[in-house]
Amino acid sequence: MAQLTLPKNSKITKGKHWPAPAGSDVAQVRTFRIYRYDPDADTGPRWDLFDVDISKCGPMTLHVLIYIKDEIDPTLSFRRSCREGICGSCAMNVDGRNTIACTKGVDELKGSGGVISISPLPHMAVIKDLVPDLSDFYAQHAAMEPFLRTTTPEPQKEWRQAPEDRDKLDGLYECIMCASCSTACPSYWWNGDKYLGPAALLQAYRWLIDSRDEATGERLDALEDPFRLYRCHTIMNCTQVCPKGLNPAKAIGEIKKMMLERMV
Amino acid sequence: MARLQTPRSKISGLGSSGHGTHHYLVQRVSALALLVLVPFVLFQFLAAFTSGYDAAYIWVGSWVGTLSLLALVTAMFWHLRLGVQVVVEDYFGGWLRMVLLLISSFGCFGLWLISVLSILKVFFEG
Ligand code: SF4
Ligand code: FES
Numbered sequence: 563m564a565q566l567t568l569p570k571n572s573k574i575t576k577g578k579h580w581p582a583p584a585g586s587d588v589a590q591v592r593t594f595r596i597y598r599y600d601p602d603a604d605t606g607p608r609w610d611l612f613d614v615d616i617s618k619c620g621p622m623t624l625h626v627l628i629y630i631k632d633e634i635d636p637t638l639s640f641r642r643s644c645r646e647g648i649c650g651s652c653a654m655n656v657d658g659r660n661t662i663a664c665t666k667g668v669d670e671l672k673g674s675g676g677v678i679s680i681s682p683l684p685h686m687a688v689i690k691d692l693v694p695d696l697s698d699f700y701a702q703h704a705a706m707e708p709f710l711r712t713t714t715p716e717p718q719k720e721w722r723q724a725p726e727d728r729d730k731l732d733g734l735y736e737c738i739m740c741a742s743c744s745t746a747c748p749s750y751w752w753n754g755d756k757y758l759g760p761a762a763l764l765q766a767y768r769w770l771i772d773s774r775d776e777a778t779g780e781r782l783d784a785l786e787d788p789f790r791l792y793r794c795h796t797i798m799n800c801t802q803v804c805p806k807g808l809n810p811a812k813a814i815g816e817i818k819k820m821m822l823e824r825m826v
Numbered sequence: 827m828a829r830l831q832t833p834r835s836k837i838s839g840l841g842s843s844g845h846g847t848h849h850y851l852v853q854r855v856s857a858l859a860l861l862v863l864v865p866f867v868l869f870q871f872l873a874a875f876t877s878g879y880d881a882a883y884i885w886v887g888s889w890v891g892t893l894s895l896l897a898l899v900t901a902m903f904w905h906l907r908l909g910v911q912v913v914v915e916d917y918f919g920g921w922l923r924m925v926l927l928l929i930s931s932f933g934c935f936g937l938w939l940i941s942v943l944s945i946l947k948v949f950f951e952g
Contacts, residue, residue, distance in 0.1 A: 563919030701833035752916055756839065787842035788915065792850055795912075821847040 564752045570606075577608030580634050582615050590617040592668070594626060596638065597681035599688050607688070610635070611677070616668055623656050623671065623680070624663040627692075640692035647805065650740035654692050655681045660742035660803045683745035685754070698754065699741050702762040705784075708769060711777035727773035734768035734813060736806050737761065743800035743810050749793040756789035760800035760810030763791065767813035770820060782820060791817060849908060856905035863898045870894070883948065892949040896942060903938035907931060 568574075577598055582591045591613050599607040612630050619629035624642055631638045640663070641651040647665040654663055657671045657678050671678045686694035710721065744750045744759030758766070763785075770781050785791040791814070800810040874885035885891040910930040918926055 563923075564917040697833040698837060701837040704834060705837050749916065755836070758837075783844070784842050786844050786846055788846040788849060790842055790846075792846040793916070795916075818847075818850065822851060825847050825851070 573606055575606060575608045577610040579611040580613065582613035586613075586615040587617060590615050592616050592671075592673070593677045594630070595677045595679045596627075596630070596692070597679075597688075598638070598691050600637075601690055609679075621667055621669070622664055623666040623668055624652055626668060627663060627680070638692075639690040648738055650738035653683055653740035653742045653745075653805075655679075655684055660684070660746045662738075662740050662742065662805045665805055683741055685751040686741075686745055694741075694745075696741055699744060699759070699761070700739075702744075702758050703739060703765055705758075706762050706766045706769065707777075707781070708765050710772065710775055711769075711780075712774070713776055721774040723772075723774055730771050730773075731768060733808055734764060734771075737764055737768075737808060738806060740805065742803045742805055743808075746799040746803045748797060748799070749795060753789060753793050756787075757793035758785075758790050760794070760814065763794070763817060764808065764810040764813040767817050770817065779824075782817075782824065785817060786821065791821070794818075849911070853905065853908045853912075856901045856908070859897070859901040860905060863894060863901060867894050867898050886945065886948045887951070892945055895945045899938055899941040899945070903934045903941070907934040910934070 574597065594612045594614055595609050596612060597607060598610045612634060614626055614629060614634075616626065618633075619625040622645075624645060627638065627640050628642075631640075640654065642664060643649040643651045645652075645664045647662055650662065652663040653660060655661075656663060656666050657673060657680075660683060663680075673679075680692065682688050682692045682694045683696075686696065686699075689695050712721070739761060741761060743764075744754075744761045747760055749757050750759040766781060766785060769775050770778055775781075794811070794814045796811060796815070798811045801808075801812070804810065870885060870891070871882065874891075875882040886895060907930060911927060914923055914926045914930065
C-alpha cells in the first residue's frame with residue numbers, strides 16, 4: 563500500500579557537520595550529505611554533512627565513503643566487498659539515483675546546491691546508516707528457484723545447449739543482485755510484500771528461457787498472479803538505474819508475452 | 827510484536843492466485859476497441875448533433891448508432907473497471923482495498939446498465 567509520508571520515527575533531522583581540515587585545497591572540497599541512523603541511539607535518522615577533499619581519495623563514490631570512515635568518522639557503516647562492480651554489496655542511493663558506489667565516479671555526481679546526497683536504498687528497513695535490510699529481497703530471489711530444474715536423468719557429461727540458446731541468457735545472467743532496480747520501483751515500494759520486483763523477475767526470466775530447463779510451465783504458474791508479476795506497470799526505473807546496464811523491464815515484458823502465448 | 831516468520835515464508839505468502847494474464851489481456855483488448863470506437867462514435871454523433879437534437883436522437887436510434895454506442899459503453903466501462911482495479915490495488919491495502927473494489931465494480935456495472943437501457947430505450951422508441 564502506498565505510503566506518501568515518512569513514519570514519525572523515520573523523519574530525518576539535521577546532524578553533524580564535519581568541515582574539511584584546515585589547509586585543504588578549497589577547489590577540491592566537495593560536500594557529501596550522508597544518511598545516518600544508529601539503531602542503538604534513541605534518536606531517529608539524521609543527515610550528516612562531510613566536506614571531503616576529493617584529491618585525497620580515489621575516484622569513485624565508494625572511495626569517498628572509505629575515506630570518511632578511515633579519516634573522519636569511523637562509525638559510518640556501509641557494505642562493500644569487491645570494489646569493482648561484481649558483488650553488488652555497495653548499492654545505495656547516490657545523488658538521487660540507486661547505483662553501486664564502487665563504479666560511480668565522483669566526477670559524475672552533480673549534487674544539488676553543491677551538496678551530494680547519499681542514502682540507503684529507498685523504502686527498505688535500515689539496519690544502520692547505509693545498510694538496508696535485504697532479507698526479503700534475497701528471499702524473493704530464492705523463491706525464483708535460480709537453478710536448473712529437470713526431471714530427465716542427468717546426462718553423464720553435461721546438459722547440452724545450442725549456442726543460439728546460450729546467447730539468450732546474455733543480459734540476464736550478469737545480474738549481481740544489488741537491488742538497485744527493485745528498490746527504485748514504486749510498485750515494489752507500495753506492494754513489495756506481494757510484488758516480486760524487477761530483480762527477482764529478471765532472474766525468473768533467466769530460467770524461463772533457458773532451453774535446458776524442464777520446469778518452464780511450473781515457473782510460469784508461480785508467477786501467474788496480479789501482484790507477483792502484473793504489478794509491473796512498465797515504469798522503467800529499474801532499467802534506468804541498473805548499474806550493470808541490464809533491462810529488467812524488458813525481461814518482465816517477455817514473461818508477460820510468454821503468459822499470453824500459453825493462453826491464446 | 828513482529829510476527830516470527832522467515833523472509834521466505836513471508837514472500838511465498840499464500841502462493842500465486844493463478845490469474846492475472848486474463849485481466850492484462852482484456853485491459854489491452856478493450857483499449858484497442860476504444861481506440862477505434864471513441865473516434866468513430868464521436869465523429870458520427872457530433873456530425874448528427876450539429877444538425878440539432880432530433881438528428882442526434884435519430885442517429886442514436888439507428889442501427890449503427892445503437893450498435894456502436896452499445897459497444898462503446900461496454901468497452902468503456904469494462905476498461906474503466908479494470909483500470910480502477912489496478913489503481914486501487916496499487917495505492918490501497920486491507921479492507922479499504924476491498925471496499926473500493928466493490929464500489930468500483932458496482933459503480934461501473936450500474937453505469938453500464940443505465941447506459942445500455944437508455945440506448946435501447948431510444949432504439950425501441952425511435
Ligand atoms: S538487474 Fe541490475 S539493478 Fe537489478 S539487481 Fe541485477 S544488477 Fe542490480
Ligand atoms: S563493492 Fe562490490 S559491487 Fe560495489
